[in-house]
Amino acid sequence: METIEQIRDRLVARFPAARVELVTNPGPAAEHSLLLDAAHAHDLAVFLRDDPALRLDYCSNVTGVDWPDKEITDVTKTTVPDPAGGQPKIVEQKTTRLQPGCLEVVYHLYSMALKHGPVIIRLRTANRSDQVTLPSLTPVWRACDFQEREVYDLYGIVFSRHPDLRRILMWDEFKDHPMRKDYVEPDDYEWEPTAHGAVAEKHKAHLPPPAATPEAKP
Amino acid sequence: MLGTGILKGLLVTAKNFTGSYHDPKRMVTVEYPEQKTVLPENYRNFPFLVSESADDPMGTLRCVACQICEKECPPQCIIIEKSKDKKPDAAGKQQFYPAIFSIDTSVCMSCQICVEVCPFDSIKMDKVFEIAATDRFQDLLLTRDRLAKSNSYYHQIHPEEAAEVDGRLAAERKIAEEKAKAAAAAKAAAAKPAASVNPASAPAAPAPKTPPPAA
Amino acid sequence: MSCSDQTGLDAELLAFGRQSGPTVRAVHDQFHGDLLEVSMGPQHPSTHGVFRMVATLDGEQIVKLKPVFGYLHRNHEKIAENTTYLGSMPYTDRLDYLCSMTTNWAYALAVEKLSGQAVPDRAQYLRIIMGELTRLVNHSCLVGFLFNDLGTSFTPLLYAFREREKILDLFESLSGSRMMCNYQRFGGCRVDPSPAWLAAARALVDNFPRFLDEYERMLTGNEIMLARTQGVGRLDPAHAVNAGLTGPVLRASGVDYDIRKVDGYGFYPRFDFRVPLGAHGDTYDRYMMRILEMRESVKILQQAFKDLPAGPIMDPKAKIRGFRPKPGEAYGRIEGPKGELGFYLISDGSPNPYRYRVRPPSLINLTLLEEMCLGHTIADSVVILGSIDIVLGEVDR
Numbered sequence: 091m092e093t094i095e096q097i098r099d100r101l102v103a104r105f106p107a108a109r110v111e112l113v114t115n116p117g118p119a120a121e122h123s124l125l126l127d128a129a130h131a132h133d134l135a136v137f138l139r140d141d142p143a144l145r146l147d148y149c150s151n152v153t154g155v156d157w158p159d160k161e162i163t164d165v166t167k168t169t170v171p172d173p174a175g176g177q178p179k180i181v182e183q184k185t186t187r188l189q190p191g192c193l194e195v196v197y198h199l200y201s202m203a204l205k206h207g208p209v210i211i212r213l214r215t216a217n218r219s220d221q222v223t224l225p226s227l228t229p230v231w232r233a234c235d236f237q238e239r240e241v242y243d244l245y246g247i248v249f250s251r252h253p254d255l256r257r258i259l260m261w262d263e264f265k266d267h268p269m270r271k272d273y274v275e276p277d278d279y280e281w282e283p284t285a286h287g288a289v290a291e292k293h294k295a296h297l298p299p300p301a302a303t304p305e306a307k308p
Numbered sequence: 309m310l311g312t313g314i315l316k317g318l319l320v321t322a323k324n325f326t327g328s329y330h331d332p333k334r335m336v337t338v339e340y341p342e343q344k345t346v347l348p349e350n351y352r353n354f355p356f357l358v359s360e361s362a363d364d365p366m367g368t369l370r371c372v373a374c375q376i377c378e379k380e381c382p383p384q385c386i387i388i389e390k391s392k393d394k395k396p397d398a399a400g401k402q403q404f405y406p407a408i409f410s411i412d413t414s415v416c417m418s419c420q421i422c423v424e425v426c427p428f429d430s431i432k433m434d435k436v437f438e439i440a441a442t443d444r445f446q447d448l449l450l451t452r453d454r455l456a457k458s459n460s461y462y463h464q465i466h467p468e469e470a471a472e473v474d475g476r477l478a479a480e481r482k483i484a485e486e487k488a489k490a491a492a493a494a495k496a497a498a499a500k501p502a503a504s505v506n507p508a509s510a511p512a513a514p515a516p517k518t519p520p521p522a523a
Numbered sequence: 524m525s526c527s528d529q530t531g532l533d534a535e536l537l538a539f540g541r542q543s544g545p546t547v548r549a550v551h552d553q554f555h556g557d558l559l560e561v562s563m564g565p566q567h568p569s570t571h572g573v574f575r576m577v578a579t580l581d582g583e584q585i586v587k588l589k590p591v592f593g594y595l596h597r598n599h600e601k602i603a604e605n606t607t608y609l610g611s612m613p614y615t616d617r618l619d620y621l622c623s624m625t626t627n628w629a630y631a632l633a634v635e636k637l638s639g640q641a642v643p644d645r646a647q648y649l650r651i652i653m654g655e656l657t658r659l660v661n662h663s664c665l666v667g668f669l670f671n672d673l674g675t676s677f678t679p680l681l682y683a684f685r686e687r688e689k690i691l692d693l694f695e696s697l698s699g700s701r702m703m704c705n706y707q708r709f710g711g712c713r714v715d716p717s718p719a720w721l722a723a724a725r726a727l728v729d730n731f732p733r734f735l736d737e738y739e740r741m742l743t744g745n746e747i748m749l750a751r752t753q754g755v756g757r758l759d760p761a762h763a764v765n766a767g768l769t770g771p772v773l774r775a776s777g778v779d780y781d782i783r784k785v786d787g788y789g790f791y792p793r794f795d796f797r798v799p800l801g802a803h804g805d806t807y808d809r810y811m812m813r814i815l816e817m818r819e820s821v822k823i824l825q826q827a828f829k830d831l832p833a834g835p836i837m838d839p840k841a842k843i844r845g846f847r848p849k850p851g852e853a854y855g856r857i858e859g860p861k862g863e864l865g866f867y868l869i870s871d872g873s874p875n876p877y878r879y880r881v882r883p884p885s886l887i888n889l890t891l892l893e894e895m896c897l898g899h900t901i902a903d904s905v906v907i908l909g910s911i912d913i914v915l916g917e918v919d920r
Contacts, residue, residue, distance in 0.1 A: 117851015117870065118639030147764050148780075151854065151882040153867050198854055198867070198882075202764050202780045208854065233767020235890055259593035259919060268598055313744030320741040321678060336685065348696035350714065380844065382610035419613030419705050424713075425844055433699065 091206040092143065094122045104137060105130055113212060123196065123210035128224050131213055132251075135230040138199060138209065146199040146209055149227070152237035153198075154245040158218070158271045159191040191218045193247050197227065197234070215247060218270075226252035244269035349466055352420055352433035354413050354450070360398045362458035367395075369456055370430035372403040377422035377431055385415035386422065399481050409455060413439065414448040429473045435465050558586065561901070565594050569672050569905045572915030576892075576904065583900040588893045592886075595919040603879035608634055608709065608846050611879065616703040618881060619917040622661050624653040624694070625859045627707035632788060633855030633866035634709045638848035640841060645834040646711035647790045652724070652827045653706060654789075654857075655820040656690050659731065661860035662813040662820075663687045665912050669810055670742065672909040673751055679742055686734045689727055696720060710841025721828065728824045735817060743814070752807040756895040756907035760804065766890045770862025771812040772911055776804030782858035793830075796823050809910040847874050861885055861912050881920055885913040 092100075094112060101110050101124070108130035113123045126134050138146045164185050171178045193215045200207030215222045226249035228234045238249045239258040246267040249255055257264060266273060277292065328334040338345050360368040373390040389408035397403045422431050434457070441447030463470040564575035573594035579587040599618065603611040615630045616623040628650050635642060642650075667683030691701040697716050698704040706713050716724075742748060758768075760776040773780060781798045783791045799815035801808030850872045856865035862884025869878035888911050895911075896904045 115851050117637055117849050117853065119636045119851055119853035121853060149767055150856070150863060151865055151867055151880070153878070153880040155869065155878050196867070198865075202778060205780070205785050210854075231767065232762070232765045232890060233887060235766075236886055257593075259596040261593070269601055273601075311746060313746050313749070317741040317745050320737060324682075336688075348692075350696055350699045352699035376844070380607070380610065382606050382613055417613055417617075418700065418703070419616075420699065421609065421613065421705075 091204075091209075094124065094209070097138075097144070097209060098124055100141075101134055101137065105134060108134060110134070121208065121210060123212050125212045125214065128213055128215075131211075131225050132227065132230065135211075135227050138211075139230055144209070145201045145203040146207065147231075148200045148202045148207075149197055149231035149233040150200050150208070151196075151198040152227075152234050152241060153196045154241035154247060154269065155194040155196060156218070156245060156269065156271050157191045157194060160189045161186055162189050192216065193218055193222055193245055195224060195238075195241060195247060199231075222246055223248045223250055225250055226255075228252050243267070246270065347435055349468060351435050352418055353437045354416055354418060354434055354439070355411060355420075355422055355431050355455070356434040356457045357409065357452070357455045358430055358432055358462050359456050359458055362460050365456040365458055366453060368398070369405055369452075370397070370428050371406050371409065372397065372428055372430070373406040373409075374427070376425050376427065380421050380425045382419060382421065383415050383417055385412040386410070387412070398477075399484065406452065409452045411450045411455060412448065413450055414445070429477060432462055432466065432469075563901070563904075564591075570908065571668065571913055572918075574908075574913065574915055574918070576908070578896075578901060578904065580901060583902075585896050585899060585901060585904060588896045588904065590889050590892050592889075592915065592918050595915045597920065599920040600879050600881065603876060605875060607874045608848070608876060609843065611876075612707070613703065613705045615881075616705055617916060618883070618920060619859070619861065619864070619885070619914045620702055621664055621914055622657045622860050623702055623704045624657040624706055625857060626864060627704065628654055629855060629857045629859065629864045630866050631707040631709055632857060633853055633868050634848065636855045637851060637853035637868050637870055638709070638846075640710045641838055642711055643835050643838055644790075644832050645715075646836045646838075648827050648831045649712050649716070649836060650707065651789055651791065651794070652824060652831070653704075653712075655824045655827070656693070656724070658820045658860045659817055660687050660690050661912075662817045663690075665813050665909075666738070666810060669906070669909045670748070672905045673748060679738070682734075682738060682741070686731065693720065693724055693727065708837060708841070708843070709846065711835070711837035713837075715836045721831070725825075725828045728821055728828070731821050732818065735814060739814065743811075749807065751903070751906060752805065752810060752910075754803075754805050754807075755899060755903050756806045756809075756910065758804040758891060758895055762891060762894065763804070767887045768862070768891065770859070770884055770888065770912075771816060772809060772862065772888050774798065775801035775808040775812045777801060782856060782863055786856070788855075788857060794823050794826050806906055806910040845874070847872060852878075856882070859884060861914070861917070862888055881917075883917040883920060885911075885915075885917040889913060889918065 098110050098112055101108065109127040111125040113125050115121045115123065138144055164187065166183045166185070167180050168183065169178050170181050195213045197211045197213075198207075199209045199211065213224050215224060224247055226234065226238055228238060228249070229251060235253070236258060238252055239255060241247050242249060242252075242255055243257040243259055244267055256262060260268065268275075277295070324334065358370050359365040360370065373388055375388050375390070378384075378386045378388045387408060387410040388406050391405050391407040394402040395405050418433070420433055423433055439448075459470070459474075462473075559580045561578050561580055562575060563578060564570045565573040567574075570576070573592075575591040575594070577589045577591055578585050599614055602614060606614070612627060612630060615626045619626050634640070663683040663686055667680035667687075670679035671677065694704055695701045697714055697720055698706045758772070758776045760773075760778045763773050763776050764778055769780065769782075777800055779798060779800055782788070783796075784798060796819045799812055799819065801812055848870045850870055852867070852869040854865055854867045856863050858864075863882065864884055865882035867878070867880040867882065868876050871877040892908065892911065895907050899907070
């Protein structure tokens with residue numbers, strides 16, 4: 091099978107308007123992936139499925155990932171000459187910037203016809219709050235049907251052109267998205283009398299306030 | 309002929325049915341609780357704490373309350389409170405001990421990770437499964453007094469494992485003893501030549517340091 | 524959505540056999556009467572767990588079928604984000620609770636890929652032995668329960684379970700627990716089997732073909748079974764590939780894709796075994812796939828017992844506590860008894876995984892349940908569901 095760089099070059103050559111980036115995987119597994127832009131994802135996916143050299147007809151796994159907003163502190167060191175003529179001083183300047191988070195969908199593609207793979211593609215939303223729509227790849231690979239429903243259910247990514255997008259694991263009237271990093275579970279579970287640690291702390295809020303002790307008179 | 313498949317199948321069941329009357333291998337029912345199956349040695353159910361002596365199980369626990377098992381337990385069902393004072397362990401070293409050590413068996417999933425990570429061989433898997441309780445919460449929380457069982461009990465339920473643990477601990481103690489003896493002998497040897505030298509001539513005072521340059 | 528976009532979507536979906544939206548194909552007219560919507564499950568003895576099928580029936584024929592699940596959802600993926608890598612291993616036992624050894628293996632494979640951990644030879648052979656024994660366990664369960672769904676009450680089930688119990692006794696004497704084995708570790712296996720265990724396992728494996736012969740004599744030629752399973756639940760191979768089906772369900776339709784041969788993970792390339800393929804893709808083929816795969820598993824096991832090398836079962840450099848893989852991601856997959864079982868892990872250098880995903884074969888094999896059941900009766904839907912082989916612990920996680 092071609093390397094991921096060769097696939098990227100062919101995709102860019104075939105769809106010049108599409109943005110295809112290589113995302114390197116730093117660990118020992120070295121499974122690099124391609125980040126596709128949402129507008130052309132469907133056409134790129136059809137190309138990957140039908141191209142005679144790739145024939146990636148089997149979408150194995152669809153995963154949602156939550157990347158929350160991150161506060162990054164940049165420390166810049168500048169050398170400031172001493173006006174008095176002595177040693178130049180090194181001044182540290184700390185600036186914090188907010189790297190906006192996003193929701194991401196990762197597709198693992200294999201080929202059953204040519205028995206090779208994986209080719210990993212990713213799609214990212216613009217942000218985590220209001221722009222969470224991505225094109226669905228279910229029309230390309232029916233395998234994404236239930237898995238994209240699960241990503242919608244647990245992460246909140248809305249897949250446009252999905253034939254039947256509704257919750258799959260949680261019940262239909264459920265409101266939140268449980269796999270997000272900032273999900274707060276509702277405080278309605280049954281009291282566990284042997285609770286300790288974090289669960290005991292949460293449970294203390296439900297206990298009745300301690301009875302007022304009479305003050306010791308001198 | 310239509311139906312030969314069904315007839316062949318019925319022959320198989322008939323053979324098994326009549327065979328069960330005279331072949332003891334075909335009767336696989338164990339009439340519990342009058343008869344009990346023999347549990348294999350590696351069988352595990354819930355953990356228990358090993359103590360050195362059967363006479364004082366609570367006082368001779370091997371556990372030193374390092375709390376590693378509490379941290380590694382996946383469902384977080386172990387509750388440990390370290391003691392404030394120290395007690396000598398089997399090798400004579402002063403160690404902390406657990407003032408509170410409870411396992412919530414309604415949460416424990418018998419995964420045995422606490423046994424794997426314990427550095428002191430003090431928590432092992434028990435084989436008792438008939439611990440049904442009528443109270444849903446308190447009776448299923450095994451406290452230290454119900455968990456502490458003696459090393460001889462451990463030998464009873466896991467003979468090979470207990471023998472291996474005892475052998476390893478004895479070997480480690482021997483190595484530690486020999487190291488201590490060697491260290492004591494080296495100290496005694498170092499003290500001897502110093503004593504033979506005239507005690508009046510104390511070692512020379514260190515040379516005075518050069519004063520720092522005037523700022 | 525614009526009108527042309529909808530027709531474009533419909534055309535794409537129709538190419539692989541799926542209609543858009545919850546439309547009903549039957550016709551309401553005076554000859555057809557009312558359609559009945561029946562909810563089969565979630566409490567039902569034949570749905571293999573808490574699984575619900577909302578079937579719309581025209582008389583007894585199914586015109587629409589929607590699977591509903593999530594009743595056993597424990598959010599295992601979120602628990603894993605709050606637990607160490609090792610702490611998730613006992614939870615993987617409980618995903619596909621019939622095949623705990625292979626689920627452990629898939630997870631250990633993914634973590635070893637993520638961290639670049641090596642596995643000694645003896646551990647690789649032991650993993651194959653445990654994996655193939657688990658395949659025997661799972662397929663015995665399946666053929667037993669399939670006949671239960673066909674209505675033969677419990678006799679074939681207990682014949683299959685008699686053999687399964689012998690294998691579970693082996694697992695109990697090795698790892699301490701019949702089903703929740705917690706046996707694989709990152710870098711090898713937890714317990715080394717004794718020579719007595721190996722001898723008992725070898726005797727069981729050598730005896731296994733006799734059980735299969737007896738089972739086949741009893742049931743495979745049975746006319747009632749043939750009438751009820753042949754031609755029922757046909758699965759088109761192109762649709763199956765596109766829908767991501769894997770495992771015996773896919774191979775029964777004639778698609779040659781077995782991850783043991785394609786990826787060659789572990790030491791499978793050293794073993795000589797064939798991959799059975801079906802011709803028609805119906806329930807009978809799916810049943811025969813399991814019987815033939817059990818025979819091939821016996822062959823693999825016999826070779827493994829013969830070639831099992833001596834040596835350590837765990838890489839001495841592997842860490843039990845304080846395991847922190849480098850940042851990166853990995854997808855590790857195996858040919859589980861039900862299909863492709865994969866684990867996708869993203870690590871950020873901390874002791875807990877950043878993202879932990881289970882690719883459940885049972886869930887994805889359910890994608891085409893409706894297509895397989897349309898036109899058949901409600902009694903056939905039970906048999907078709909039984910032949911797909913689902914375990915709700917894996918579907919819902």
